[in-house]
Amino acid sequence: MSSWLAQAIDSAEKIEDWLSPKRAISLAKLKETPWPGRKTEAWKYTPINAIERAQLSEKTGTAAKASEIDNLNSIDLVFVDGLFSEEASTSELPEGLTISSLQHAQSWALESFNQTKPSKHFFGLVNDVLATQGCIIDVAANTTIEQPIRITNSFSEGAQAHTRAIVRIGESSKLTVIEQLEGDLASLNTFFAEYQISEKAHLEHYRLALQSGKALSVGGCHFNLNQASTLDSSLIGYGSQLSRVDMDVIHSAEHSNAKLNVIYLLDGKELFDLHSAIEHTKPNGVSEQNVRCIAADRANAIFNGRIHIHRDAQKILAQMNNRNLLMSPNAQINTKPELEIYADDVRCAHGATIAEIDEEAMFYLQSRGVSRSEAQIMLSFAFINELVDQMKNDAVAQWLRPMLRERFAQMEIR
Amino acid sequence: MLKINDLHARVAQNDIIKGLNLEINAGEVHAIMGPNGAGKSTLSYSLAGRDNYEVTSGTATLDGKDLLDLEVEERAAAGLFLAFQYPVEIAGVSNMEFMKAAVDAQRAARDQEALSSSEFLKRAKAACKQVNLPLNFLKRGVNEGFSGGEKKRNEIMQMILLEPKISILDESDSGLDIDALKIVAEGINSQRDGERSFLVITHYQRLLDYIKPDFVHVLAEGKIVKSGGPELALELESQGYAWLESYDRTAQDGEQ
Ligand SMILES: Nc1ncnc2c1ncn2[C@@H]1O[C@H](COP(=O)(O)OP(=O)(O)OP(=O)(O)O)[C@@H](O)[C@H]1O
Ligand SMILES: [Mg+2]
Numbered sequence: 001m002s003s004w005l006a007q008a009i010d011s012a013e014k015i016e017d018w019l020s021p022k023r024a025i026s027l028a029k030l031k032e033t034p035w036p037g038r039k040t041e042a043w044k045y046t047p048i049n050a051i052e053r054a055q056l057s058e059k060t061g062t063a064a065k066a067s068e069i070d071n072l073n074s075i076d077l078v079f080v081d082g083l084f085s086e087e088a089s090t091s092e093l094p095e096g097l098t099i100s101s102l103q104h105a106q107s108w109a110l111e112s113f114n115q116t117k118p119s120k121h122f123f124g125l126v127n128d129v130l131a132t133q134g135c136i137i138d139v140a141a142n143t144t145i146e147q148p149i150r151i152t153n154s155f156s157e158g159a160q161a162h163t164r165a166i167v168r169i170g171e172s173s174k175l176t177v178i179e180q181l182e183g184d185l186a187s188l189n190t191f192f193a194e195y196q197i198s199e200k201a202h203l204e205h206y207r208l209a210l211q212s213g214k215a216l217s218v219g220g221c222h223f224n225l226n227q228a229s230t231l232d233s234s235l236i237g238y239g240s241q242l243s244r245v246d247m248d249v250i251h252s253a254e255h256s257n258a259k260l261n262v263i264y265l266l267d268g269k270e271l272f273d274l275h276s277a278i279e280h281t282k283p284n285g286v287s288e289q290n291v292r293c294i295a296a297d298r299a300n301a302i303f304n305g306r307i308h309i310h311r312d313a314q315k316i317l318a319q320m321n322n323r324n325l326l327m328s329p330n331a332q333i334n335t336k337p338e339l340e341i342y343a344d345d346v347r348c349a350h351g352a353t354i355a356e357i358d359e360e361a362m363f364y365l366q367s368r369g370v371s372r373s374e375a376q377i378m379l380s381f382a383f384i385n386e387l388v389d390q391m392k393n394d395a396v397a398q399w400l401r402p403m404l405r406e407r408f409a410q411m412e413i414r
Numbered sequence: 415m416l417k418i419n420d421l422h423a424r425v426a427q428n429d430i431i432k433g434l435n436l437e438i439n440a441g442e443v444h445a446i447m448g449p450n451g452a453g454k455s456t457l458s459y460s461l462a463g464r465d466n467y468e469v470t471s472g473t474a475t476l477d478g479k480d481l482l483d484l485e486v487e488e489r490a491a492a493g494l495f496l497a498f499q500y501p502v503e504i505a506g507v508s509n510m511e512f513m514k515a516a517v518d519a520q521r522a523a524r525d526q527e528a529l530s531s532s533e534f535l536k537r538a539k540a541a542c543k544q545v546n547l548p549l550n551f552l553k554r555g556v557n558e559g560f561s562g563g564e565k566k567r568n569e570i571m572q573m574i575l576l577e578p579k580i581s582i583l584d585e586s587d588s589g590l591d592i593d594a595l596k597i598v599a600e601g602i603n604s605q606r607d608g609e610r611s612f613l614v615i616t617h618y619q620r621l622l623d624y625i626k627p628d629f630v631h632v633l634a635e636g637k638i639v640k641s642g643g644p645e646l647a648l649e650l651e652s653q654g655y656a657w658l659e660s661y662d663r664t665a666q667d668g669e670q
Contacts, residue, residue, distance in 0.1 A: 359465065364502040364556075367462050368516035368572065369490035369523065378515065382506025382555075389506060389555060 002035045004052050005126075012129035018105035022113045026128035029119055036122050043122075045302045045334045046273045050241050051216055056160040056188055061085070063156035066182040072395040074150040074178065075099075077135050082153075082161025082189065084133055096143030096173070102134035102164055109136045109166045116194045116222040118277075121246045123218040127162050127190040134164035137177075141170035141198070148176035148204075148393060155187035155215065165193035169201040176204040176393060179221065184213025184240065191219040197229040199253075204392055205233040208400075209245055212238045212270060220246035225256035225285075234391055235262045236400065238407070239270025239299055247276040251285040251313075261387045262291040265404060266299035266331070267411045273302035280313040283343075291322040292384050295331035296411035303335045307350065311342040320350040325383055327411060355383055381408050415440045415611050416580050421472035423453075423460040430456040432636035433472070438580065441608040445622055445647060446615045448633035449655045454615045455499050457633070458582045462496045463489050476580060490516075491523035493579030497569035497586045499615075504556040509568065512556050513538055513575055520576060541574040544604065546597050562589035570601040581605070582613045587621040599624030619651040634658050 012027055036043035061083040077099065078088035084101060093099060100106065117124050139145055151165060169175045179193060197203050203223070211217045217240060223231050237243060249258045264272050278287045287307065295301045307318045324333045337350045357379055365375035384404065391397040416438040423431035430453040438444050448454055459467040461474055463486040474481045476492050484492060504512070514534055521528055529537070542549055545567040557565050566586050573581050586598055602612060602625055614625060622630070622644060630646040631638045632655075639658065640646065 358504075360502050361504045363462075363464050363486065364498070364504065365507075365512065365515075366486035367464075367490055367496055367498075368512070368576065369487050369520040370512075370515050371487050371519060372485070374515060374519065378507050378511070379504070382504060384506070386506030386555070 002052055005035060008126060008130060015129070015132060017103070017132065018110060019113060022110065023129050026114070026119065026125045030125040030129060033122060033125065042120070042275060042304070045300065046242070046244055046271065048242060051188060054186055054188055054216060055158055057158040060156055060159060063154045063159065063183065066152035066154045066180050069150070069178075069395055069399045071398070072148060072150065074148045077149065077151045079133065079151070079153045079161070079163050081156055081159040081187075082133050082163050084135075094145060094147060096140040097145050098138040099149075100136045102132065102136060102166070104136075106136055108138070108168065112166050112168060112194060112196055114194075116196065116224040116248065116250060117192060117220065118222075118248055121220060123190050123244070124192055124220060124246065127164060127192045127219075130162040131164035131190070131192070133162070134166070137165065137167040139169045139173045139175050142172045143170060144174040145176070148178055150178040150180060151193075152180045153182070153189060153191055155183040155185060155189055157185040157187065159187040159189070161187070161189040163189070163191050167193065168196040169198055169203055171198045172200040173198070174202045178206040178208065178396065180208045180210070181217060181219075182210050183215055184211065186214035186216070186241075188216040189219070191217075193221045195221070195223045197223060197225050197231060199227040200229060201226070202230045203232070205231065206391070206393070206396055207233070207235045207245065209235065209237045209243060209272070211243060212240045215240040216242045218242065218244045220248070222248040223250065223258070225249065225251045225253070225258060227253035228255040230256065231258040232392060233258070233260045234387065235260070235274065236404075237262070237264045237272040237274065239264070239266040239272035239301070242271060244273040244275070247274065249276075249278045249287065251278070251280045251282060251287070254282045254284045257286040258288070260287070260289040261390060262289070263384045263387050263404075264291075264293035264295070264301050265384065265407055265411070266293070266295045266301055267297055267407070269298050271300040271302070275304045277306045277308065278318065280307070280309045280316045280318065283312070283314045283316065285313065286317045287319070289320045290387060291320075292387055293323070293333060294325045294327060294380065294384060294408065294411070295333055296327040298328070298330045299332070301331075301333045301335075304338075305336070306338040306340065307348065309341045309343050309346055309348070313343045314345040316343065316346040316348070318346065318348045322352040323355045323383070324353070325355045325380055377412060381405060415477060416613070417473070417475045419473045421457075421460070421474060422470045423456060424468050424470055425456055425466060429470075430636050431460060434633075434637055436631065436638060438611045438613060440611060441606070442628045443606070443612045443614065443625060445627040445630045446613065446633050447617065447630065447647065447650055449658070452633045453636045454633055455584055458496050458584045458615065461489075461582065462486060462494065487519065488523070490576075490578075491520045495573050495576055495578030495581045497566075497573060497581065497583040499584040499588070501557050501565040501569055503558050503560075505558045507556050508553055509556050510538060510552040513572060516572070517575060537575060541571045544574055545571045545601050547571060563591060563594045566590055566598060567594060567601075570598050574601060574605065577605070578610070580611045580613065582615070584615045585617065586614070587616050587618060595621065596624065619647045622647045632658075
């Protein structure tokens with residue numbers, strides 16, 4: 001067994017709280033799951049031995065908090081090295097919104113814990129048994145929370161942090177959640193979030209996985225969609241020594257709609273790995289997933305996307321589109337879109353392509369005086385910016401655009 | 415200004431332009447009319463330098479400069495503008511970013527001082543207003559989701575911002591409602607200053623009521639087959655192209 005894991009299990013066995021009944025189940029499962037290696041399908045292209053080598057210490061809580069997003073006016077939940085910072089967080093909440101610490105028992109949250117996140121995710125189990133810090137967010141029925149909630153995570157050198165979010169959005173309610181992860185120092189974090197989206201409710205979701213450099217980050221977001229509920233999610237991934245996100249969308253009732261946009265922007269030796277699964281268990285659901293990746297230098301992008309349409313889940317409309325732009329012969333993109341269909345009356349499409357420059361667009365730009373090389377940069381950036389344009393939250397889009405542009409310009413230089 | 419001499423051009427192995435001559439002087443407005451498939455767009459693309467539109471012989475100069483020798487963007491910097499018959503949608507590039515890059519590039523190519531961001535913004539907004547496009551069209555992706563008429567007005571907006579010496583307007587009037595037609599025509603007229611020239615490709619006399627052309631030409635079978643004053647457009651409107659000798663020939667070809 002990995003020594004890191006042995007230590008993790010050791011720590012977990014000392015934890016005693018209201019989540020213990022759930023933690024015990026995960027701990028048992030974790031003990032019988034082999035340490036993921038190259039032969040483990042879900043970890044085939046993503047080596048995790050860096051976790052073993054990392055010099056990790058106790059939580060210090062000394063890192064700077066994550067950057068502000070201009071004009072966002074959010075309700076902030078600030079975590080530094082996995083510790084909740086009450087003073088940096090927003091205390092005043094609008095009516096209909098309840099937020100509490102993971103340290104305080106809530107019966108619905110106990111029930112909700114692990115209801116959406118499947119037990120197949122190895123580090124999900126790790127998070128189950130080690131996350132003692134986090135937040136529980138509850139939106140009452142028929143409530144629109146205008147202010148977005150922003151959960152930020154930043155890390156100092158050597159920190160090890162395990163945080164969890166449990167979110168419930170009541171019937172016909174609306175919520176926006178932004179998960180923000182930052183930092184490039186050697187640290188390890190697992191941050192998993194579970195969302196219950198009730199009947200006719202709507203979640204606008206952003207995961208800004210902006211860790212880079214030596215950061216080791218393994219986490220996930222998991223959504224349960226009830227009758228006629230909708231999800232609009234955007235994931236931005238920079239890569240780092242190890243950046244992995246697992247995403248699950250479970251359509252557990254009819255007429256639910258999920259849209260997932262994903263942008264990867266990888267440079268240097270960075271790695272970003274997204275494993276996503278969309279489960280249609282009931283008829284009349286809609287999902288759309290757009291994954292766009294630009295990889296430069298010796299970066300490694302991994303996308304494993306699965307759409308699973310269960311038997312009798314008829315009239316499903318599912319689309320997955322994965323386009324990739326390789327900017328260097330040494331960059332790698334490993335992509336595996338999978339469609340698994342057990343119903344006969346569905347409309348599904350999936351595809352993965354290496355993007356090519358659209359010559360018609362190129363001619364149009366040039367005909368206005370833009371040089372071919374500049375037009376090439378514009379069109380390559382447009383390739384991901386198109387998904388930024390689709391973001392509903394203007395403040396997030398406007399904050400991201402110059403950052404992504406800057407990062408892209410750096411990649412161009414090589 | 416623009417001189418085209420015995421131009422021959424081909425597309426995908428087909429000879430389309432077959433010995434075309436045209437001279438447009440500074441400040442003039444010329445109209446080209448002609449049946450579908452005559453080669454009007456092919457002529458525009460050949461002048462703009464589109465890939466696969468291969469000029470096999472002849473010359474085209476702009477103020478004495480050989481256009482055919484230049485890259486696409488160099489032709490633009492030299493003062494050539496083409497309003498596309500079918501403007502291209504580019505998601506992810508905003509109209510504003512596009513036009514800023516275009517104006518910057520053209521000014522740099524002409525050794526003009528760069529515009530400040532605020533000066534550019536001022537001009538872009540004015541151009542937008544002039545063609546009656548809401549200002550948020552500057553933020554939207556280039557032509558992305560624009561209606562047919564909005565795309566055409568966006569072309570004119572670009573022309574106003576870029577101030578080209580010669581503007582080729584390929585059916586800028588098609589698909590426009592009555593008000594939009596006036597707006598486009600006024601946009602074009604506002605640019606007439608006795609120096610800049612225009613080549614207006616159209617199927618309808620209507621546009622020419624607003625933009626008085628100095629000359630009207632009929633393009634058929636890859637050549638200018640007839641030229642005249644504004645009255646020629648009226649004649650075509652009532653008689654169509656049946657009188658064209660080439661028309662009969664095509665019909666006969668079909669029977670063989
Ligand atoms: N890429 C191409 N491949 C093959 N044929 C082409 C191509 N582009 C143009 N052509 C042919 O060249 C001829 C002239 O086309 P062009 O578009 O120039 O006509 P036009 O005069 O602009 O017609 P319209 O009034 O319908 O716009 C047509 O027969 C057309 O089919
Ligand atoms: Mg045409």
